[in-house]
Amino acid sequence: DVKVTQSSRYLVKRTGEKVFLECVQDMDHENMFWYRQDPGLGLRLIYFSYDVKMKEKGDIPEGYSVSREKKERFSLILESASTNQTSMYLCASSFFQGYGYTFGSGTRLTVV
Amino acid sequence: EDQVTQSPEALRLQEGESSSLNCSYTVSGLRGLFWYRQDPGKGPEFLFTLYSAGEEKEKERLKATLTKKESFLHITAPKPEDSATYLCAVFGSSNTGKLIFGQGTTLQVKP
Numbered sequence: 001d002v003k004v005t006q007s008s009r010y011l012v013k014r015t016g017e018k019v020f021l022e023c024v025q026d027m028d029h030e031n032m033f034w035y036r037q038d039p040g041l042g043l044r045l046i047y048f049s050y051d052v053k054m055k056e057k058g059d060i061p062e063g064y065s066v067s068r069e070k071k072e073r074f075s076l077i078l079e080s081a082s083t084n085q086t087s088m089y090l091c092a093s094s095f096f097q098g099y100g101y102t103f104g105s106g107t108r109l110t111v112v
Numbered sequence: 113e114d115q116v117t118q119s120p121e122a123l124r125l126q127e128g129e130s131s132s133l134n135c136s137y138t139v140s141g142l143r144g145l146f147w148y149r150q151d152p153g154k155g156p157e158f159l160f161t162l163y164s165a166g167e168e169k170e171k172e173r174l175k176a177t178l179t180k181k182e183s184f185l186h187i188t189a190p191k192p193e194d195s196a197t198y199l200c201a202v203f204g205s206s207n208t209g210k211l212i213f214g215q216g217t218t219l220q221v222k223p
Contacts (some may be wrong), residue, residue: 048210058210105154105155
């Protein structure tokens with residue numbers, strides 16, 4: 001089975017800190033995605049990547065950046081964390097466009 | 113614009129009481145409809161993919177069906193362990209690889 005591993009289950013960071021969320025998949029998937037999930041707002045796409053060093057903005061990219069230097073790893077960066085970025089962050093990958101996603105377990109980030 | 117609407121938002125059932133969850137979609141050229149289950153504090157877990165109207169998929173107490181405008185997730189004789197949020201997502205010809213998710217239906221099954 002494909003595994004998508006997110007480096008942390010829980011994180012607490014201070015306002016203004018630079019935060020790195022790491023995601024690794026082990027099945028040579030082309031596509032990787034970062035979502036945030038908030039009560040009442042559902043899943044919102046932050047950034048996605050179709051290939052190494054390629055990235056596309058999703059619906060809510062402001063305040064975030066991403067890096068994909070290797071095919072298996074997709075990092076989400078909060079340049080200067082703010083309290084409104086407190087959320088559940090979910091990484092996903094898919095083999096190809098239109099294939100279903102495999103999700104990681106999520107990272108619950110709290111910014112204080 | 114492609115859109116997915118799930119109903120109801122929340123559903124409470126007694127153990128053994130069968131019911132259905134609805135996923136209505138508007139998409140140009142459906143290329144796939146996906147159902148996921150999400151337990152609290154965890155990532156969504158894949159359940160089914162449906163590709164064309166009339167298609168059905170089953171897994172234990174769950175059965176997913178698809179028409180040209182909506183999909184249903186039928187739950188037969190549910191058990192408390194079926195309690196979760198169920199998410200529907202679609203992939204259309206204009207989505208450029210992105211799934212469009214609905215808001216989800218939170219199901220609670222009481223013993």
